[in-house]
């Protein structure tokens with residue numbers, strides 16, 4: 001079984017990726033007018049979690065972009081990062097899975113730990129990312145990925 005989505009962060013340092021450093025203070029992605037559009041190809045997006053909030057609200061990518069999401073959980077509680085079309089999120093809302101096996105676009109992140117997952121955006125459309133642990137979505141743990 002391939003485990004390429006579980007490759008450690010350290011092992012990926014040398015990979016040919018475009019590092020996009022969205023810091024907590026970087027409000028420019030959504031607020032600076034024209035959004036920066038990532039891709040195509042392989043790009044890395046760092047997503048922090050603190051106080052049950054994602055560090056980014058939205059992301060814009062070109063079709064044909066594979067995003068390596070690196071999730072850094074700074075909270076003392078578990079979180080998850082699920083990205084996909086609305087149908088994926090509907091499934092997670094209907095029945096919560098306590099842990100996520102290596103499915104592309106889905107990763108559980110332990111307290112004060114880092115996880116990563118890859119997701120390929122092939123077609124234009126609106127995708128979502130979210131944490132579906134009880135109450136977390138309602139608290140605001142969600143955002144969008146616009147592929148155009």
Ligand SMILES: [Cu+2]
Nearest residue numbers: 079080131136
């Ligand atoms: Cu959460």
